[in-house]
Amino acid sequence: MTVTRLGSGGPWEPVYGYCRVVRAGDLAWTAGCTSTVDGVVTHVGDAAAQTAQALRIGLDALAEVGAEPGDVVRTRMYVTDRTYADEVGRAHNVVFGAVRPAATMVVVAGLLDPDQLVEVELEAYLGDR
Numbered sequence: 001m002t003v004t005r006l007g008s009g010g011p012w013e014p015v016y017g018y019c020r021v022v023r024a025g026d027l028a029w030t031a032g033c034t035s036t037v038d039g040v041v042t043h044v045g046d047a048a049a050q051t052a053q054a055l056r057i058g059l060d061a062l063a064e065v066g067a068e069p070g071d072v073v074r075t076r077m078y079v080t081d082r083t084y085a086d087e088v089g090r091a092h093n094v095v096f097g098a099v100r101p102a103a104t105m106v107v108v109a110g111l112l113d114p115d116q117l118v119e120v121e122l123e124a125y126l127g128d129r
Helices: 047-064 082-096
Strands: 004-007 021-024 027-030 072-079 100-108 118-125
Touching: 004 100, 021 047, 021 100, 027 047, 047 072, 047 082, 047 100, 047 118
Parallel strands: 072 100
Antiparallel strands: 004 021, 021 027, 027 118, 072 118
16 A cells, blocks of 8 residues: 655644645545644634635645545544634535535644634545545
C-alpha cells in the first residue's frame, strides 16, 4: 500500500511533526483545519466564515491526494463555544448537505489561537481510485 503525506506549509506542521493530509490506499484524512491562512487567523469573530474557510482548506488538501467532496465520509467539528453550533452546522451543510457524511461536533475549551473559533477534520474514502 502506498502512503502519501503532504504538508501545507502551515506554521505548526514542522514544529509539531505532522502534515495536512495523509492518503493510505483508498482512505485519506486531513489534520485539523482552521481558518488560518499564511499564519494569520481569518474571519475573526465569525464562526460560520471560519468554518467555510477551514472546510475549503481541508477539501483543497484532499483534492491534492485525489479526493472530491463527495468522497468525504466523516467530519469532525470542534467549536470553542456551544453558541457557535448552529452557524457552524449550517456552514457544514452548505458544503456537505448533499453528501451527508457522518459528523461529530464537540465543544472544546479552546484552540491554539484564541481567535480560532472552530477546527475541522475530514476523512474520505476513494474506492479504487
